[in-house]
Amino acid sequence: MALGEDAMMRVLFIAAEAVPFVKTGGLGEVTGSLPGALRKRGVDARVIIPKYGDIPADLKEKIQHRAYTMTPVGWRSQYTGVEYLEYEDVPYYFLDNEYYFKRPGYYGYYDDAERFSFFSRGVLRVLPLLDFKPHILHCHDWHTALVSVFLEAFYRENPFYQEMKTILTIHNLKYQGIFPRVILSELLDLSERYYSADKLEFHDHVNFLKGGIVFSQCLTTVSPSYAWEIENPFYGEGLDGLLRQYAYKRRGILNGIDYAVYDPKIDPFLDKNYGSPEEKEENKVKLQEQLGLPSRRKTPLVAMVSRLTEQKGLDLVCRVLEEILSLDLQMVILGAGEERFEKYFTAAGLKYPHKLKVILGYNEALAHKIYAASNLFLMPSLFEPCGLGQLIAMRYGSLPVVRETGGLKDTIVPYNEYTEEGNGFSFANYNAHELLDVIQRALSLYKKKKIWNGLMEQAMAANFSWENSAGAYENLYAELAGEISE
Numbered sequence: 001m002a003l004g005e006d007a008m009m010r011v012l013f014i015a016a017e018a019v020p021f022v023k024t025g026g027l028g029e030v031t032g033s034l035p036g037a038l039r040k041r042g043v044d045a046r047v048i049i050p051k052y053g054d055i056p057a058d059l060k061e062k063i064q065h066r067a068y069t070m071t072p073v074g075w076r077s078q079y080t081g082v083e084y085l086e087y088e089d090v091p092y093y094f095l096d097n098e099y100y101f102k103r104p105g106y107y108g109y110y111d112d113a114e115r116f117s118f119f120s121r122g123v124l125r126v127l128p129l130l131d132f133k134p135h136i137l138h139c140h141d142w143h144t145a146l147v148s149v150f151l152e153a154f155y156r157e158n159p160f161y162q163e164m165k166t167i168l169t170i171h172n173l174k175y176q177g178i179f180p181r182v183i184l185s186e187l188l189d190l191s192e193r194y195y196s197a198d199k200l201e202f203h204d205h206v207n208f209l210k211g212g213i214v215f216s217q218c219l220t221t222v223s224p225s226y227a228w229e230i231e232n233p234f235y236g237e238g239l240d241g242l243l244r245q246y247a248y249k250r251r252g253i254l255n256g257i258d259y260a261v262y263d264p265k266i267d268p269f270l271d272k273n274y275g276s277p278e279e280k281e282e283n284k285v286k287l288q289e290q291l292g293l294p295s296r297r298k299t300p301l302v303a304m305v306s307r308l309t310e311q312k313g314l315d316l317v318c319r320v321l322e323e324i325l326s327l328d329l330q331m332v333i334l335g336a337g338e339e340r341f342e343k344y345f346t347a348a349g350l351k352y353p354h355k356l357k358v359i360l361g362y363n364e365a366l367a368h369k370i371y372a373a374s375n376l377f378l379m380p381s382l383f384e385p386c387g388l389g390q391l392i393a394m395r396y397g398s399l400p401v402v403r404e405t406g407g408l409k410d411t412i413v414p415y416n417e418y419t420e421e422g423n424g425f426s427f428a429n430y431n432a433h434e435l436l437d438v439i440q441r442a443l444s445l446y447k448k449k450k451i452w453n454g455l456m457e458q459a460m461a462a463n464f465s466w467e468n469s470a471g472a473y474e475n476l477y478a479e480l481a482g483e484i485s486e
């Protein structure tokens with residue numbers, strides 16, 4: 001018998017991060033806002049993340065211990081607590097083990113393979129202790145990809161787990177969790193049967209994400225374009241063949257953003273809240289003051305808020321930065337990442353102090369101010385699974401300049417001078433002078449206030465809230481649950 005019409009769909013998001021507890025990028029935003037949107041539609045969506053030491057203290061003190069068990073990690077057995085906090089109507093569970101998670105930061109430790117394989121198996125271990133038995137385990141990225149592998153390897157025979165379905169959402173195929181072969185038995189407790197080219201083996205290593213792709217019942221990517229792009233070697237990160245094999249269980253669902261958080265009318269980080277293009281300029285003047293840029297209300301402000309990695313198209317920006325800065329504009333870059341980019345942009349900022357400000361680091365408040373203050377927002381990505389920056393920029397009336405790839409292609413309609421349609425600007429090839437060309441074209445339009453304001457209004461009116469995408473996930477859950485008996 002299929003899941004009854006009146007029975008509530010129960011979905012557990014299993015992820016390494018979720019706003020407001022931990023965020024390093026787009027993943028945390030999605031797992032922190034999609035469950036709330038699903039709950040509004042009547043899906044009982046809940047979230048489980050590791051209990052990191054760096055969870056903000058005001059939230060951490062409200063988290064309550066619920067239960068504990070032990071989780072096998074190779075030949076050892078590790079304490080696995082489960083804790084709970086309801087935040088803005090969404091129930092959050094936290095997997096507690098201080099040895100693994102009470103450290104500064106979140107990733108990048110020598111034992112990440114152990115930490116996240118422990119987390120993935122630990123979640124399965126604590127499920128029977130929760131007041132909540134999910135129909136669907138919705139996993140995200142390599143950190144939790146092993147849930148579906150462990151489910152098949154150790155728990156499927158147990159009636160409690162028998163009907164659970166797994167979904168793996170790939171937020172970024174570049175990060176796969178690839179580790180030496182020895183961990184297969186030492187940490188994962190898996191037999192050699194799992195170490196083959198059609199399972200977890202990948203160039204003589206163990207690949208977590210690959211395991212998730214093979215063993216999950218369904219795969220999603222965070223935009224429709226990225227869903228088919230990754231079938232090609234250019235975007236496939238070595239897994240394109242496998243992704244072609246599993247095309248039947250893959251689909252792309254566009255991310256949204258939380259319109260209650262990203263709303264220039266009420267955003268508490270802004271110097272001046274606004275709802276129209278005219279009112280926006282006040283924020284530019286304030287930011288110029290704050291950053292020590294010459295105060296010029298009419299000069300276009302071009303911005304980037306981004307991880308400073310190859311993915312984000314920074315090689316193109318570096319290649320033509322001097323030419324960009326020779327134009328009549330100011331530029332602000334907020335980001336952190338690869339040393340070569342941090343050094344290059346810092347040096348450029350020192351060379352052109354009246355035109356370019358570079359702020360290294362992660363700063364949520366400043367990011368909001370930059371979205372509000374800027375007129376153009378650059379995202380010339382080499383690849384982009386979805387991208388949230390361009391969605392936030394549109395909402396704040398900063399017109400995105402993007403390369404036509406992945407989610408950027410699915411969300412940005414380039415300005416059409418004949419119909420005046422559009423919500424930004426785009427170029428096709430990964431070529432620095434195409435980027436420069438589009439920036440120049442956009443700046444020439446900036447002088448034509450009527451056209452520019454029209455474009456801004458179109459961008460601000462575009463709807464990339466979670467409503468549509470939450471509906472698509474709900475349909476997907478219903479499809480999978482069609483095979484579940486209650």
Ligand code: ADP
Pocket residue numbers: 024025026027029305306307334335336361362363364367386387388389390392
């Ligand atoms: P990705 O997840 O690949 O880093 P996305 O565009 O999907 O890129 O999401 C990035 C999110 O992180 C956006 O909300 C962006 O504003 C934010 N962000 C990126 N870098 C910074 C930073 N240095 N300070 C504050 N917020 C940042």
